[in-house]
Amino acid sequence: MRIPCPYCGARDAQEFTYLGDANPKRPDRMEATEAAMFDYVYQRDNPAGRFRELWYHGAGCHAWLVVTRDTKTHAIEAAEPAKPSKAGAAA
Amino acid sequence: MRYSVFSLLAQTLAGHKGWKPAWRDAAPKHEYDVLVIGGGGHGLATAYYLASQHGISNVAVIEKGYIGSGNVGRNTTIIRSNYLLPGNTPFYEHSMKLWEGLEQDINYNAMVSQRGVLNLYHSDAQRDAYARRGNAMRLAGVDAELLDREQVRAMVPFFNYETGRFPIQGGLLQRRGGSVRHDAVAWGYARAADQRGVDIVQNCEVTGLSIENGRVTGVETSRGPIKAKKIALAVAGNSSRLAAMAGMRLPIESHVLQAFVSEGVKPLIDTVVTYGAGHFYVSQSDKGGLVFGGDIDGYNSYAQRGNLPVIEDVMESAMALWPGVGRLRVLRHWGGIMDMSMDGSPIIDHTPIDGLYLNAGWCYGGFKATPASGWCFAHLIARDEPHPVATAFRLDRFTTGRVIDEKGVGAQPNLH
Secondary structure, three states: EEEEEEEEEEEHHHHHHEEOOOOOOOOOHOOOOHHHHHHOOOEEEEOEEEEEEEEOOOOOOOOOOEEEEOOOOOOEEEEEOOOOOOOOOOO | OOOOOHHHHHHHHHHOOOOOOOOOOOOOOEEEEEEEEOOHHHHHHHHHHHHHEEEEEOOEEEEEOOOOOOHHHHHOOOOOOOOOOOOHHHHHHHHHHHHHHHHHOOOOOOOOOOEEEEEEEEOOHHHHHHHHHHHHHHHOOOEEEEEEEEHHHHHHHHHHOOOOOOOEEEEEEEOOEEEEOHHHHHHHHHHHHHOOOEEOOOOOEEEEEEEEOOOOOOOOOEOOOOEEEEEEEEOOOOHHHHHHHHOEEEEEEEEEEEEEEEOOOOOOOEEEEEEEEOOEEEEEOOEEEEEEEEEEEEEEEEEEEOOOHHHHHHHHHHHHHHHHHHHHHHHEEEEEEEEEEOOOOEEEEEEEEOOEEEOOOOOOOOOOOOOHHHHHHHHHHOOOOHHHOOOOOOHHHHHHOOOHHHHHHHOOOHHH
16 A cells, blocks of 8 residues: 655555544543543444545654545555644644 | 254255244334344344343344445454453453353354463563463453463464563463454344344444434334333444444544455464564464454554554564464455453443443453453343443443553553
8 A cells, every 4th residue: 555645645554553533533631521532432333335534644844734544445545734834834 | 043053954964955944034114122233243232132042023123235244354363361350350251251151052153262361471570471371360260271381382383582672581371262253243142132132133234323302212213203211332442433423422443453364274273372572372273374463554544454564563573483374375465343341351231321221442452352242231221220240341440430440551452
């Protein structure tokens, strides 16, 4: 599997570290109830098909990417920076 | 037909023309008492024990492909009960005891071979961890022996002992561990369940679950609707998809795990060995091929095929442990889909929906658990209470904090 890094070009997946689902957002402040934290930490949609997930390009540009991939075919539709970059900011 | 030396002799004299199919290719009826979704090892064992232990035989097992086409056909056939944590030890030991009596119980040759499972250690810290594990096992009535380097060398002399970054210092041996012919497990349970009246329905894919007032009433399938009072999910790899049909989310991700078989060679290794310095394990099948594997691919996948980086990693571990295997060719490799749960342990429990039961999250340790998984799941379905050796495998353990993190690597499926 090769991941089309927007900064480095298509690279072998071995250069990257996988984190998982890119959709969950950590509940903050008053929203961070026990149930919401449980949902965030443990529960997963785990879809068969189109999936947005986080990869870290540790052997390349050190950027976090959101990769859109089909979990049934491993075909990659897009790879974008996880955070729209501010100059010099850690992703 | 009961298989015995006499039936074999009679068939031999008759030119082997009288063998019957091992189970009926049943068409689904309109209604069952219990519907088991998933015709793998766990689903078939569940149906068999429902019939044999609880007298519930109005049961169907429905399978989207053919039975044994999923993970029971993918594993590396190893059985063991060398677990450390209280939630796990009695369950896996129960499974081991069921393996020991399985062939007599189901009248089927599953080639249960207690050739031993040897976990190698390579450092003082790892030796201490294995000593602790062995002690925990022996306290729970499970057999365990801590071997030093020379004892290991006497068992498996051809490994790389002297050089390398991870010299072998010894190993933890469970002599009752070993391997079982995996396909025969599916076929044997299917035949034994069928003989007790269970319908084995193949090529029948579930497309929807019918739920009325918080209670399941049946399923929609590619072969029409089927009603059932109780529905049991045993579809490891696809648990999230089935649960989504019931509006549930699970603490599970699906990942590919690959397995490998070399070309057939004369007997080389008469036990199962795991390499403690990397993730690699190897045994030899009765056909002569070395069967081995390593890590999961480590990202969500339903593809049932692996990718090359893990293959390279497994081969590197193999060469580090056993340089001689470099002379062998890999005959084939394949991938299956694992339910990676968030603490690395399984789930056998009710769901919040009445009449819907869940057997999931086996990570990549499901094969050794097959008999006890079926036994405990059948108990839960029949009596609506968990079996004493499976009380820790609750779905709510993630909210109550009672996670079972056997490997101690945290609550993320990509680390197990």
